[in-house]
Amino acid sequence: MTMQPSKPLIMAVLNVTPDSFSDGGQHVNLDDAVAGAKRMVDQGADIIDVGGESTRPGACAVSEADEINRVIPVIQTLSAELTTPISIDTSKPQVMKQAVAAGASLINDVNALQADGALEMAASLGVDVCLMHMKGSPRTMQKNPTYNNVIEEIKQFFQQRIDACLSAGIAKENIILDPGFGFGKTLEHNLEILRCFDEFKCFGVRLLAGLSRKSMIGAILNNREVKGRVVGSVTGAIIAVQNGANIVRVHDVLETKDALLVMQAAMGEGIG
Secondary structure: OOOOOOOOEEEEEEEOOOOOOOOOOOOOOHHHHHHHHHHHHHHOOOEEEEEOOOOOOOOOOOOHHHHHHHHHHHHHHHHHHOOOOEEEEOOOHHHHHHHHHHOOOEEEEOOOOOOOOHHHHHHHHOOEEEEEOOOOOOOOOOOOOOOOOHHHHHHHHHHHHHHHHHHHOOOHHHEEEEOOOOOOOOHHHHHHHHHOHHHHHHHOOEEEEOOOOOHHHHHHOOOOOHHHOHHHHHHHHHHHHHOOOOEEEEOOHHHHHHHHHHHHHHOOOOOO
16 A cells, blocks of 8 residues: 555544444454445545454453454455455554455554564555554553653653664555554543644654544543544644644544645645
């Protein structure tokens, strides 16, 4: 894929899981998943991010076989019927391999290619990789996360992972960084990351922001339920783009696209 966008891109979330925090159960059927992806593309999605394992706080682990059975038929069908790039949201090397063979052109890994064999597998596949920062694991990450300086610690982590990728043979232009809103962070940490998002531009690679419908939005909105977080999520995405995000990962594609079009027009960047 290796997209170097001149304008922010929308990565649409397509979870083929029964237990994801926002859309779990909506796309577990192949027909529903394909229809959902096509709807997202019609609404303005630039990338479809297919995930077969929930990474919400406290989520249960999924076996490699189950994850493959969930995502591969969806990716195969979408790659045959759409020209929109497909991302695979996984940390498992064999899932990466089969997903790319099925048509995925981006590996989106919340574990930043730290699983055994993941770095080598990603390097061998030659596709784009998104490296996310997470403190702890999805099962434990929200149990009192602490930092001396959240921005500096994430930057140190990014530098370590970039160095590891380069040493493994992954080209710098194939790397995307995601600071991991909500992954081992308190509300205060998340807000600091959003305010200081442009700090991560120092690495000279693309940046992804994923805060759609997350608990930080709910907390800001007086503990609003997930489905009531659309406007807050879109606002967060716009702030992230203004602070340097090249890609925003969202559930609400149409609303995010509308907001980006208005922002671009108001800033004299043209409409597109």
